[in-house]
């Protein structure tokens with residue numbers, strides 16, 4: 001049986017670990033006017049995965065200095081001109097001792113102890129700490145969330161194993177540890193939804209536009225009006241650097257505006273950008289549910305990014321990003337994300353593009369379309 005929702009973390013209990021309610025954007029010691037920003041020394045914990053490189057490039061583009069901290073396992077040759085401090089978040093932070101940075105971007109914290117250790121070590125040696133969290137911190141997606149919604153909890157807070165079930169609640173504890181060590185007046189917490197764009201190794205968003213380029217009959221879940229929410233990795237990177245420059249503190253969901261984008265829009269944009277039309281076969285939610293239960297798919301599921309309009313995940317795509325937008329987050333048109341994603345996809349080796357991490361194989365898609373049509377005949 002395919003656990004298709006493994007890409008989205010379900011947490012069971014409501015939240016005693018609730019975050020400080022309504023931590024608002026503070027701009028204490030705010031940045032100078034645009035163009036007058038003083039160059040900053042920024043440490044990025046991580047920096048070489050998917051989202052990290054976009055942050056690195058944006059910070060460099062704005063004239064800042066960037067130091068990376070990682071184990072040297074992921075894309076280690078990506079930034080040969082930058083200083084990389086080699087180490088491990090798990091008890092291997094020695095290389096960070098005695099160094100100072102204007103700001104730290106923690107983009108690789110999944111385990112509360114790791115976030116606590118780095119935040120504790122760096123607290124006296126940095127003016128600002130930004131933690132990349134996730135919308136999976138929310139306790140429930142049966143109804144819409146904003147930053148003040150109840151948060152997921154772990155029954156046993158000593159758990160460190162990151163799984164589909166623990167990811168969100170562990171991130172809640174990571175946020176908490178960062179707050180304890182750094183304090184709210186120097187801390188920003190960003191909670192992205194599905195991060196998309198060039199470099200995405202999950203293929204959750206990419207599956208749809210890439211599949212459209214192949215043309216023919218194409219299976220689509222639910223109906224064209226079903227909403228989806230994403231965040232382009234470049235928009236997240238821009239907002240991250242904005243927060244660092246302007247010392248924007250508080251908690252922010254980083255998502256596209258609620259209701260602004262649907263599966264139908266994704267189909268339309270993918271066809272326009274890929275210059276290929278498909279013959280869409282929209283199947284109802286009960287059929288999707290059955291397909292998810294009866295057929296296994298790749299790691300990130302058969303119908304990535306999409307969620308049914310009722311039940312436990314009905315409001316995954318209804319997370320408010322109003323607070324981040326008021327603080328400066330700008331979402332580019334999703335069509336641009338589709339365009340740049342496809343350009344990037346075409347540069348990848350065949351071995352990579354042949355093994356999609358999300359979505360349906362051609363054979364399974366044909367089988368499901370045939371089944372759908374037979375049942376309707």
Ligand SMILES: NC(=O)c1ccc[n+]([C@@H]2O[C@H](COP(=O)([O-])OP(=O)(O)OC[C@H]3O[C@@H](n4cnc5c(N)ncnc54)[C@H](OP(=O)(O)O)[C@@H]3O)[C@@H](O)[C@H]2O)c1
Nearest residue numbers: 046047048049050051052070071072073074088089108195
């Ligand atoms: N992708 C999404 O849709 C999504 C959505 C919401 C939130 N997020 C959040 O976004 C953040 C980053 O995502 P990403 O996709 O860029 O991550 P990623 O691809 O996993 O990159 C992780 C980076 O951290 C380093 N790293 C990993 N483990 C380490 C360790 N033990 N010690 C030191 N460095 C370590 C890696 O380098 P080495 O391997 O060389 O150490 C790499 O530079 C995460 O906090 C995630 O929760 C992602």
